[in-house]
Amino acid sequence: MSLLQLEHVSKCYGRVSERVALRDVSLRMEPGEMVVVWGMRRSGRSTLLRIASGVETPDAGVVRFEGRDLYARHGERLGDGIGYCRRTFASSEGQLVLDHLIIGLLARGLALPQAAGRARAALERVGIGYCAALRPAQLDCAEAVRAAIARALTFAPKLLLIDEPTIGVDLLARDGILTLLRSLAQEGIAILASTGESPSLSGGRALMLSEGELHGGRPRELATVVPLRRSA
Amino acid sequence: MQSAVHWALLGLVIERPSYGYELAQRFEHAYAGMLQLSGVSYVYTALDTLQYRSMIEEIPGTRTGRQPKPRYRATSEGVRSYQERLIAQMHEDLRRSRLFARQLAAFAQEPEMALDVIERYGQACLEEAGETPVLASADGGASPASGLASRLVSEERRLALEARLPWIDYARREFKALAAGRMQP
Numbered sequence: 001m002s003l004l005q006l007e008h009v010s011k012c013y014g015r016v017s018e019r020v021a022l023r024d025v026s027l028r029m030e031p032g033e034m035v036v037v038w039g040m041r042r043s044g045r046s047t048l049l050r051i052a053s054g055v056e057t058p059d060a061g062v063v064r065f066e067g068r069d070l071y072a073r074h075g076e077r078l079g080d081g082i083g084y085c086r087r088t089f090a091s092s093e094g095q096l097v098l099d100h101l102i103i104g105l106l107a108r109g110l111a112l113p114q115a116a117g118r119a120r121a122a123l124e125r126v127g128i129g130y131c132a133a134l135r136p137a138q139l140d141c142a143e144a145v146r147a148a149i150a151r152a153l154t155f156a157p158k159l160l161l162i163d164e165p166t167i168g169v170d171l172l173a174r175d176g177i178l179t180l181l182r183s184l185a186q187e188g189i190a191i192l193a194s195t196g197e198s199p200s201l202s203g204g205r206a207l208m209l210s211e212g213e214l215h216g217g218r219p220r221e222l223a224t225v226v227p228l229r230r231s232a
Numbered sequence: 233m234q235s236a237v238h239w240a241l242l243g244l245v246i247e248r249p250s251y252g253y254e255l256a257q258r259f260e261h262a263y264a265g266m267l268q269l270s271g272v273s274y275v276y277t278a279l280d281t282l283q284y285r286s287m288i289e290e291i292p293g294t295r296t297g298r299q300p301k302p303r304y305r306a307t308s309e310g311v312r313s314y315q316e317r318l319i320a321q322m323h324e325d326l327r328r329s330r331l332f333a334r335q336l337a338a339f340a341q342e343p344e345m346a347l348d349v350i351e352r353y354g355q356a357c358l359e360e361a362g363e364t365p366v367l368a369s370a371d372g373g374a375s376p377a378s379g380l381a382s383r384l385v386s387e388e389r390r391l392a393l394e395a396r397l398p399w400i401d402y403a404r405r406e407f408k409a410l411a412a413g414r415m416q417p
Contacts, residue, residue, distance in 0.1 A: 036361070038397055171387075198361065198394035206361035208354055210401045211408075215351065216358040 001067045004029040009061030021047040023212040034185040039209035045194035053084040083157030085148040089136035098132040122150040142173035251301040343410040
């Protein structure tokens with residue numbers, strides 16, 4: 001049984017001019033595996049992550065997390081095993097970075113001291129413990145990504161989904177984020193990331209989305225060559 | 233001089249003067265997965281050639297002792313030739329990319345065959361992506377030179393992939409459109 005399994009998933013948007021976001025996509029992920037999906041804009045890469053996270057329903061196909069149909073969970077919370085990294089920090093959710101990590105835990109019934117402890121530990125884990133008392137607007141791009149990862153980690157996910165983890169991040173800071181993701185995978189967390197930049201990630205599996213189709217699995221055999229009929 | 237191994241050895245001598253056996257060891261480490269030596273003795277043959285062409289010279293006073301280990305350093309002629317070689321190689325790389333694109337167009341009337349080739353090409357690029365090491369700015373090797381080399385190679389691989397994948401996407405769309413056109417009555 002795979003941790004995450006997408007079987008023949010399809011998704012379209014719009015009623016008048018229908019746009020295919022995903023077309024018959026199948027994907028399996030195991031614990032501790034790191035998969036990076038490369039795609040151009042509007043290739044369907046963000047849709048893939050949203051569907052894998054359970055926040056968006058596919059039009060067709062099945063998504064299973066730990067063997068259970070993700071869309072038959074009847075209102076179970078996203079944080080139970082799946083962490084989706086949002087890079088936005090709404091001011092309504094708190095003033096300081098630490099507040100943004102705590103609020104979700106409080107909503108799940110944790111007492112403040114436990115929530116604060118877990119939030120601080122997550123910030124330390126991603127290397128920005130010093131940012132706890134800063135406002136999100138004071139973070140640079142790489143710190144904001146790390147804070148988003150920390151927020152997802154507070155729920156101890158088995159699968160971490162992250163859209164464009166290195167976009168806008170300085171070249172030299174980018175490797176630090178990739179190294180962080182790799183270390184999380186080594187701890188057993190499966191990482192599914194999307195990118196429009198290079199999908200280079202040592203030890204990871206890179207896939208490509210093109211017009212909603214997923215490429216990069218085992219290539220099919222070359223088709224039998226039929227005699228060419230060309231006029232001289 | 234056509235041999236890529238000769239040029240690679242010259243580069244290592246430019247990086248740091250060395251003797252034959254040491255060069256063989258440095259070569260194995262620096263060019264693992266890129267170039268292969270047929271044997272340690274090949275290094276001595278290459279050093280003779282480089283010396284004959286005045287690209288390297290023996291450092292005076294290093295051929296001493298019971299087991300002499302003459303060390304070699306690059307001459308200005310060698311450094312200039314190496315620079316010119318790198319520039320020529322860059323042009324060659326660009327030419328080969330154009331050549332591949334042009335050759336793929338031979339399947340304009342058999343787009344499904346082109347799509348098979350594109351699928352394999354994409355697969356190779358994605359596999360390369362999975363093998364590209366992620367190096368923090370201070371990582372990459374025991375010495376500053378090898379650390380810099382590792383980071384440059386890693387970044388080159390990454391950025392080259394970043395350019396190739398959109399091209400693959402584009403080529404796939406072109407041939408898919410051709411294939412769709414063929415299927416229409």
